[in-house]
Amino acid sequence: MPWEEDPGDLYEHAPCGYLTTLPDGTIVRVNETFLAWTGYARSQLVGQRRFRDLLSPGDKIYHETHYAPLLSMQDDVHEVAFDVVCADGRRLPTLINSVLGRNPGGSPRLIRTTVFNATERRGYEKELVAARRAAEASEVRVRALQEVVANLSAAPTASEVAEAVVRAPAAAFEADAASVWLVDADRDQLTAIASTDSAGPARDDIPRGSSRPIAEVARRGDLHVVHCLAGAEEQFPELAETMRRLGYATAVLLPLTNGFAGESIGAEVLGVLSFAFTEQCELTDAELSVVRLLGHQAGHALDRARLYDDARRREARATFLAGTTRALEELPRLMPRARRLVERVVPEIAEWAAVRLQIGPAGLLADAGSPAPDPERLAERVALVVANGKPEFTDDGPDPDCAVLPLSVSGKVLGTLALRMAPGRRTAAAEAVFLTDLADRAGLALENARLYEQERAIARTLQRSLLAGDPPTDPRFAVETHYQAATHDLEVGGDWFDAFLITPDKLAVVVGDVVGRGIDAATTMGQLRSAIRALASAEAGPARLLERLDRFVDRVESARMATVAYAEIDLTTSEMTYACAGHLPPLLTKPGDAPTYLLQGRSGALGSRAGRTARLEHRTPLPPGSRLLLYTDGLIERRNRRLDKGFELLARTYAGRRDSPLPGLTKGLVQSLVGTDHADDVCLLCLAIGTEERLERSIGADAVQIALLRKDLRGWLVSHDVDEESTQAVLLACSEAVANAIEHGYRNDPFGIVDVTATVTTGAVEVEVTDRGDWKATGSSQTRGRGLKLIEQVMDEVVFDRAEGTTVTMRRTRREAR
Amino acid sequence: MTDQWVTFAKLGTADLVRLAGEIDLANAPEIGREIARQTGRSGAVLIDLTAVSFLDSAGVRLLDALVGDLDEAGTPIRLVVGETGAARMTLQLCAFRDDLLATDLDRAADEVGR
CATH class of the missing domain: 3.30.450.40 (GAF domain)
Incomplete structure (x- = not known):
C-alpha cells in the first residue's frame, strides 16, 4: 500500500522532534528532525546532555519550577513554550508536550517528549504585544489630532485655524513650544499669527524670499525635522542659534499645504507650523506621518478660511459698489457727486x-x-x-x-x-x-x-435767451412777467411766457408749459413760442391758432401735450378773446370786481388724443384798469394741497394786491405763494390794460417799494400824456411824500401801508398820499424838511391833513394849462 | 451791491464817480458809504450825474454830506449834470451852489485838476 510507512523512518523524519529522556532528563534517544532543527549531532546529545541543558536561562528556571513538578504530578505536560538553544547559539522557539512513563511498580521509567517548532507563532505573539504598545501610544496622538481636526473644521478664519493648530504639537507629541506662520501672498511675506508663547506671536514679518528657515520651508513645501543642534547647524544655522537661545534640542518645521497626503506637486503652502522640544527626541515614522497629516489638515482648513474670507470680501465689495452707485445717482450735479464719491471711499x-x-x-x-x-x-x-x-x-x-x-x-x-x-x-x-x-x-x-x-x-442759456426779450411798450397797456426756476430740481423746465403785438392794435399774451425738463423741454419751448408768433394773425383768433398748433405738434412730437393759455386783446375795442389748451384758467380782475377765473374757451392740451379736439375760444370785455394774470401750475400746485385750495389762495392773494403797483406784482405773488424753496418752475405774466382814470395803489412801508410805485406812476402819467416836466415833478413829490410816510409816519415799520391815489384832469395832476402812522418829527427833521420843501417847490398846492395818520394832497397844474 | 448805481474811474488826476439810474431813499445811504470809501484820499472828485434818471432828497442828502466833507478837507469837487433831467431839477430846487455844478465833464476835470 502506498501509505504503508517504515516505522523507523516515520520516527526519524516526523514533522516534529522526538526526545526520549531518563527521569533525570538525560537524553537517551533523539530523532533526526530535532537534530536538523537544532544543528546538534546525535553523539553530542545522547547520553551527554539533559533536556534542560538545551534551554535558555529563563526557561531553565521555568523548567525546574513548573515543567518538572507538573510532569511528575500529572504524568503529562502540554504546550509549554521553551526556547531551545541551538548548537550555534540561536534560540529556537518551541512548544513541548511530554508524557512520563512508569514502571509497573510506579516509579518513573522514562519521558517521551514531542517538540514543535513555534518560530512563526512566537513571532505573531511578539508583534501583537508590540502592536498593542504602539496602539496605546498612537491613541493619544490620534485623540489629540481628532480634536484638532474637529476644531479646524469649525474655524472660519485663518487666525482661528492657527489657534487650533498651534495647540496640536503639545497635545499630540508633548512638544514644548509651537508657532504658526501664515503666508501673505499679497505682501509676499510670512506673518506669525499664533504662538504658545505667552508673549504672543513674533511681530516681525518674514519676506518669502528670505533665508530664514520658516521662509525656506514655505518655499520648499517639505517637512523638516531637526533632531539635534548639530543637525540644525548643518541645515539652518539661523535655526540653531534660535534653538540654542531658547533651549530647544529638537525642532520640527511643517509646511501647511492644501495638497493631499503623498502629493506635493501643485500643493500650495499656506502657512508653516513650527514646534520644538527641550529634550532631544526621535520622532518615529508613525509620528512623522501624523505630523504630515496635521500639515495637510491645517492647510485645508486655511484654504477653506481663505475661501470664506474671499467670499465675505467679495460680498462686502459688491454691496459697497452697488451702494456707491446708488448714492452717486442721488446727486445729479458734478461736484456734489465727486464729493460724495470721496466721502464713500473714506474711511x-x-x-x-x-x-x-x-x-x-x-x-x-x-x-x-x-x-x-x-x-x-x-x-x-x-x-x-x-x-x-x-x-x-x-x-x-x-x-x-x-x-x-x-x-x-x-x-x-x-x-x-x-x-x-x-x-x-x-x-x-x-x-x-x-x-x-x-x-x-x-x-x-x-x-x-x-x-x-x-x-x-x-438749457439755461437757451431759456434765458428766449425769455429775455422785453415785452412791447405801449401807453395802452403794461406787461409784467416773472420766471423763477425750481430750487431743487436742477433741470430747466419748459415754462414760458410771451407778449407781442400782432397788429398795432392787437396784442397777444401767452403762457405755456411744455412736458418734460432739460434741454429738450427748453428747445421745444422755443419752437412753440416761435410757432405761436408765426401763426398768430389778425384774422385767425385763438381757436384757429390752437388748431394750427395741433398740426404743428404732429410734426414736433416733443411739443405734444404742451399746455397753453392764449389771449388776444383788441386795444381799440377793449375786448379780449382767449382760449386755454389744457392750461390753468387765467385770472382776471376788472375795476371794482373781485378776481374771477376765466373758465370758458377750454379744450385739451396740444396734440392731445384724449382731450377735446374742437378748439374753443371765448370773448370778454376788458375795461381799462383790468388786470389779467396768466401763470403756470408751479404757482398753485402743491403735493400736499388740493388744487381748488390753490385756486382759492391765488385768488385771495391776488385780490389783496389789486392795488399794488404792477411793477413787482408778479414777483411778489410768487414770493408769497411759493416762497424761495419750491419744487417746480413758476412762470407768470400779468397784463394791465387801458389807462385808469384814477390810479390807486397801496404799498408796504418799505423804501424799495417807492421805485416800483414810481415806475407805475410814470407809465400812468405818460399814458395820460402828461408832459415830461410835470411828470418829473409829480414823481419827485410823490416819492418824497411816500418816503416821509415811511420814515416818519411808520418809522420804518414794515407792516405799515401807504395808499397813493392819483387823478388827472385836463388842467392838473392830483396825488394823495396817506399813511396811518403817528407822525413824529425825529432828529433828522431838518433833512426831512428838505423833502417837504422839495414837494412844496415842485407842486402848486400842498395840503397836510394829520387827523388819523397823515394825508398829503398835492396838485400840480399841467404845462398846457400854465 | 451798489455796482448798478455807482462805478469808479480816474479822469486825469481826479477820481471820477459815475452815478446812474434812480437814486432814492432805498439805495442812497449805501451808495454814500461806497463813495466815501472810494474817495477818502482823493486829490479831486468828479461826480457824474448825467445818467441819473431820478434823484430824491435822500440823494441830495448824500451829495450834501459828501460836498461838506470834501470842502472841509480842501478837496475840489464838481457835480456834473445834464442841461436838463431829473438830477439837475432836484439839485437846482435844492439850490446847490453854482460853483459846484458843471455840465461838461472834461471842463470840470480841468477845473479841479488845476
Missing part, C-alpha cells in the same frame, strides 16, 4: 482719497481724509495715469499703498481717483480688480454728471 476703503476732474482750466478737486501724499509725486503720477489711462499702484516706496486710478468712459480719461488704503485693509494692488471696478463705475457716474451739467448750462 471705509481708504484713509485718504482725492477725485481730480480734468474739467475747466483749473480742474476740479474733491478730497477727504489724511494724510495726503507728497503733492509733487502725486501730481506726477496723476499726469501719468491721465496720459496712459492705466491705474498706478505702489506698495512700497515713499507713498506706500497709494493708488491712482483713471476715471474714464470708453477710453476717454475724465479724471483720476487717488487713494491710500485704510490700515488693516489689503494692499491697493491686491484690491486692483475691486478698485478698477469702483473707478469704472465712478467714471461713468461722473461723466453722466458732467454731461448733465453741460446740458443744464445750455
Whole structure:
C-alpha cells in the first residue's frame, strides 16, 4: 500500500522532534528532525546532555519550577513554550508536550517528549504585544489630532485655524513650544499669527524670499525635522542659534499645504507650523506621518478660511459698489457727486482719497481724509495715469499703498481717483480688480454728471435767451412777467411766457408749459413760442391758432401735450378773446370786481388724443384798469394741497394786491405763494390794460417799494400824456411824500401801508398820499424838511391833513394849462 | 451791491464817480458809504450825474454830506449834470451852489485838476 510507512523512518523524519529522556532528563534517544532543527549531532546529545541543558536561562528556571513538578504530578505536560538553544547559539522557539512513563511498580521509567517548532507563532505573539504598545501610544496622538481636526473644521478664519493648530504639537507629541506662520501672498511675506508663547506671536514679518528657515520651508513645501543642534547647524544655522537661545534640542518645521497626503506637486503652502522640544527626541515614522497629516489638515482648513474670507470680501465689495452707485445717482450735479464719491471711499476703503476732474482750466478737486501724499509725486503720477489711462499702484516706496486710478468712459480719461488704503485693509494692488471696478463705475457716474451739467448750462442759456426779450411798450397797456426756476430740481423746465403785438392794435399774451425738463423741454419751448408768433394773425383768433398748433405738434412730437393759455386783446375795442389748451384758467380782475377765473374757451392740451379736439375760444370785455394774470401750475400746485385750495389762495392773494403797483406784482405773488424753496418752475405774466382814470395803489412801508410805485406812476402819467416836466415833478413829490410816510409816519415799520391815489384832469395832476402812522418829527427833521420843501417847490398846492395818520394832497397844474 | 448805481474811474488826476439810474431813499445811504470809501484820499472828485434818471432828497442828502466833507478837507469837487433831467431839477430846487455844478465833464476835470 502506498501509505504503508517504515516505522523507523516515520520516527526519524516526523514533522516534529522526538526526545526520549531518563527521569533525570538525560537524553537517551533523539530523532533526526530535532537534530536538523537544532544543528546538534546525535553523539553530542545522547547520553551527554539533559533536556534542560538545551534551554535558555529563563526557561531553565521555568523548567525546574513548573515543567518538572507538573510532569511528575500529572504524568503529562502540554504546550509549554521553551526556547531551545541551538548548537550555534540561536534560540529556537518551541512548544513541548511530554508524557512520563512508569514502571509497573510506579516509579518513573522514562519521558517521551514531542517538540514543535513555534518560530512563526512566537513571532505573531511578539508583534501583537508590540502592536498593542504602539496602539496605546498612537491613541493619544490620534485623540489629540481628532480634536484638532474637529476644531479646524469649525474655524472660519485663518487666525482661528492657527489657534487650533498651534495647540496640536503639545497635545499630540508633548512638544514644548509651537508657532504658526501664515503666508501673505499679497505682501509676499510670512506673518506669525499664533504662538504658545505667552508673549504672543513674533511681530516681525518674514519676506518669502528670505533665508530664514520658516521662509525656506514655505518655499520648499517639505517637512523638516531637526533632531539635534548639530543637525540644525548643518541645515539652518539661523535655526540653531534660535534653538540654542531658547533651549530647544529638537525642532520640527511643517509646511501647511492644501495638497493631499503623498502629493506635493501643485500643493500650495499656506502657512508653516513650527514646534520644538527641550529634550532631544526621535520622532518615529508613525509620528512623522501624523505630523504630515496635521500639515495637510491645517492647510485645508486655511484654504477653506481663505475661501470664506474671499467670499465675505467679495460680498462686502459688491454691496459697497452697488451702494456707491446708488448714492452717486442721488446727486445729479458734478461736484456734489465727486464729493460724495470721496466721502464713500473714506474711511471705509481708504484713509485718504482725492477725485481730480480734468474739467475747466483749473480742474476740479474733491478730497477727504489724511494724510495726503507728497503733492509733487502725486501730481506726477496723476499726469501719468491721465496720459496712459492705466491705474498706478505702489506698495512700497515713499507713498506706500497709494493708488491712482483713471476715471474714464470708453477710453476717454475724465479724471483720476487717488487713494491710500485704510490700515488693516489689503494692499491697493491686491484690491486692483475691486478698485478698477469702483473707478469704472465712478467714471461713468461722473461723466453722466458732467454731461448733465453741460446740458443744464445750455438749457439755461437757451431759456434765458428766449425769455429775455422785453415785452412791447405801449401807453395802452403794461406787461409784467416773472420766471423763477425750481430750487431743487436742477433741470430747466419748459415754462414760458410771451407778449407781442400782432397788429398795432392787437396784442397777444401767452403762457405755456411744455412736458418734460432739460434741454429738450427748453428747445421745444422755443419752437412753440416761435410757432405761436408765426401763426398768430389778425384774422385767425385763438381757436384757429390752437388748431394750427395741433398740426404743428404732429410734426414736433416733443411739443405734444404742451399746455397753453392764449389771449388776444383788441386795444381799440377793449375786448379780449382767449382760449386755454389744457392750461390753468387765467385770472382776471376788472375795476371794482373781485378776481374771477376765466373758465370758458377750454379744450385739451396740444396734440392731445384724449382731450377735446374742437378748439374753443371765448370773448370778454376788458375795461381799462383790468388786470389779467396768466401763470403756470408751479404757482398753485402743491403735493400736499388740493388744487381748488390753490385756486382759492391765488385768488385771495391776488385780490389783496389789486392795488399794488404792477411793477413787482408778479414777483411778489410768487414770493408769497411759493416762497424761495419750491419744487417746480413758476412762470407768470400779468397784463394791465387801458389807462385808469384814477390810479390807486397801496404799498408796504418799505423804501424799495417807492421805485416800483414810481415806475407805475410814470407809465400812468405818460399814458395820460402828461408832459415830461410835470411828470418829473409829480414823481419827485410823490416819492418824497411816500418816503416821509415811511420814515416818519411808520418809522420804518414794515407792516405799515401807504395808499397813493392819483387823478388827472385836463388842467392838473392830483396825488394823495396817506399813511396811518403817528407822525413824529425825529432828529433828522431838518433833512426831512428838505423833502417837504422839495414837494412844496415842485407842486402848486400842498395840503397836510394829520387827523388819523397823515394825508398829503398835492396838485400840480399841467404845462398846457400854465 | 451798489455796482448798478455807482462805478469808479480816474479822469486825469481826479477820481471820477459815475452815478446812474434812480437814486432814492432805498439805495442812497449805501451808495454814500461806497463813495466815501472810494474817495477818502482823493486829490479831486468828479461826480457824474448825467445818467441819473431820478434823484430824491435822500440823494441830495448824500451829495450834501459828501460836498461838506470834501470842502472841509480842501478837496475840489464838481457835480456834473445834464442841461436838463431829473438830477439837475432836484439839485437846482435844492439850490446847490453854482460853483459846484458843471455840465461838461472834461471842463470840470480841468477845473479841479488845476
